[in-house]
Amino acid sequence: WTVPTAVDNSGKQPKMTVTPAGIKPPHKFPITTGLPTVVKYTFTDDSGLESSCSFEVNVKDTENPKLTEHCVNHKVETNDETVRVNWTEPVFADNSKEQVRVNCDKDNGQRFYWGTSWVTCTARDVHDNMAECRFSVTVSPTRCPHQDPPVNGALSCDKFQFGQFCTVQCRERFDFYTKPARMYICGSGKWRTDPHGLNTRWPDCSSKRIPGYSKGLEFQYYVGDCEDEETQLQIKQNFIGHFSNTVFGRVGGCLGNVKCSVDNVAMFCGETDENILVDRVPGIDGGLGGPSVRSCSKLPEFDNGIFEVSSADSTTGSVVCNDGYRVLGNPVLRCDMAGYW
Numbered sequence: 001w002t003v004p005t006a007v008d009n010s011g012k013q014p015k016m017t018v019t020p021a022g023i024k025p026p027h028k029f030p031i032t033t034g035l036p037t038v039v040k041y042t043f044t045d046d047s048g049l050e051s052s053c054s055f056e057v058n059v060k061d062t063e064n065p066k067l068t069e070h071c072v073n074h075k076v077e078t079n080d081e082t083v084r085v086n087w088t089e090p091v092f093a094d095n096s097k098e099q100v101r102v103n104c105d106k107d108n109g110q111r112f113y114w115g116t117s118w119v120t121c122t123a124r125d126v127h128d129n130m131a132e133c134r135f136s137v138t139v140s141p142t143r144c145p146h147q148d149p150p151v152n153g154a155l156s157c158d159k160f161q162f163g164q165f166c167t168v169q170c171r172e173r174f175d176f177y178t179k180p181a182r183m184y185i186c187g188s189g190k191w192r193t194d195p196h197g198l199n200t201r202w203p204d205c206s207s208k209r210i211p212g213y214s215k216g217l218e219f220q221y222y223v224g225d226c227e228d229e230e231t232q233l234q235i236k237q238n239f240i241g242h243f244s245n246t247v248f249g250r251v252g253g254c255l256g257n258v259k260c261s262v263d264n265v266a267m268f269c270g271e272t273d274e275n276i277l278v279d280r281v282p283g284i285d286g287g288l289g290g291p292s293v294r295s296c297s298k299l300p301e302f303d304n305g306i307f308e309v310s311s312a313d314s315t316t317g318s319v320v321c322n323d324g325y326r327v328l329g330n331p332v333l334r335c336d337m338a339g340y341w
Contacts, residue, residue: 001025004053006043014043014051031061031096033126061127065092065100071121071133077142079188082111090133092123100125112139114162142189149270150176152205154226156239156267160259163266165248167239169220170205176215177203183246194246204270217242226269236262300333300341307333317341 003025006014018024019040029037040054071090076083086109092100104121116138123131140162149155152174157166166184170176180203181193191200207215214221219238224231240262244254254260300307305321315335319327333341 001039001055004041006051008043008045010045010047012046014045017042017044029057029059031127032057032059033096033098061096061125061129063095064129064131065094065123065125067091067123067131067133068093071135073136073138075138075140076112077140079142082113083139084109085112085137085139087119087135087137090121090123090135092131094125094129096125096127098126106137112137114139114141141186144186144189144191147191147201149268150202150204151270151273153270154222154235154267155202155270156235156265158239158243158253158260159264159266160257161248161253165243165253167220167242168202169222169235169238170209170216171226172221172223173209174205175207175209176220177206179203179215180220182217182242183248185248226272232267233262235267236265239265239267 006016008014019042020037023039036056036058038054038056040052042050042052044050068091070088072087074085074087076085089102089104089108092102094100100123102121102123104119106117106119116136118134118136120132120134123133141164143163147155150168150170153168153170155166155168157163164186166186167182168176168180168184178199181195181198181200183194184200184202185192185194193200209221219242222231222235222238224234226232226235240254240260243249244260246253249255249260299309299317302319304325305319305327307317308320309317317333317335319331319333321327335341
């Protein structure tokens with residue numbers, strides 16, 4: 001502001017005083033929380049006669065509080081359908097240096113169901129300026145142990161039921177080593193099968209497919225390269241077509257659920273390895289229930305040593321260490337009926 005001046009009929013310059021004492025422009029005023037600041041100039045001549053002027057300074061706070069920390073998304077896995085979720089309340093700072101009131105639309109420590117919920121926390125300063133922070137709370141079932149997609153095949157799982165339901169499929173000219181389940185279901189961190197009682201480790205597509213003797217159902221085979229976009233669409237359609245007809249799909253998984261679509265199917269391609277193929281001969285060596293030749297997919301690799309397959313029996317082998325090293329444990333490995341050492 002411009003400091004006022006005064007003149008006197010005596011021709012002499014009047015004496016000037018100011019309150020608050022010593023104030024002069026420019027000056028940083030605090031945010032007004034009560035009455036405004038009054039700046040007063042008083043001019044006095046030699047005869048003691050006075051004249052004054054004053055003005056008020058009212059600083060209005062229009063700046064919103066600022067978030068400083070703790071507005072983060074939360075992910076929780078649980079074996080139950082609900083779980084209590086706690087979080088650290090978001091922290092806000094304000095230019096007034098006054099305390100900020102923070103209120104959230106959900107209670108810290110309340111129960112959340114499976115799915116994603118949003119929590120909005122609102123901060124207000126003493127002048128009613130407002131700021132928000134919004135974070136998600138995602139509750140999902142405990143995940144099951146990871147298993148790789150079948151060799152020469154594909155794994156597909158839902159993305160709309162927390163990945164609880166999965167199927168495996170083979171490329172059309174390959175077949176499963178053993179009979180696969182129609183559906184692999186993850187619950188409480190453990191895999192189970194539909195129908196019940198099958199091996200929860202899904203088989204590789206390590207057999208040549210024999211027309212009329214397929215181990216899987218029709219939907220468990222696809223045509224084309226798994227990495228091809230059109231083939232991937234076919235694999236996802238196979239999954240949705242089967243899942244929607246299961247009891248899981250009919251009781252809510254797909255019925256009335258707009259998310260039950262190919263856009264919400266996760267798909268993973270397995271490795272391609274034609275060297276692990278096993279020929280099966282119907283009616284011989286246990287028919288389709290067992291292989292005529294047993295073969296493991298890959299030779300195991302070891303640090304500081306090699307694995308040698310027996311020349312007399314290709315289903316057994318042993319670990320041979322480099323000089324200066326020795327085997328800890330049994331050095332002999334066998335190839336099991338599922339094609340694993």
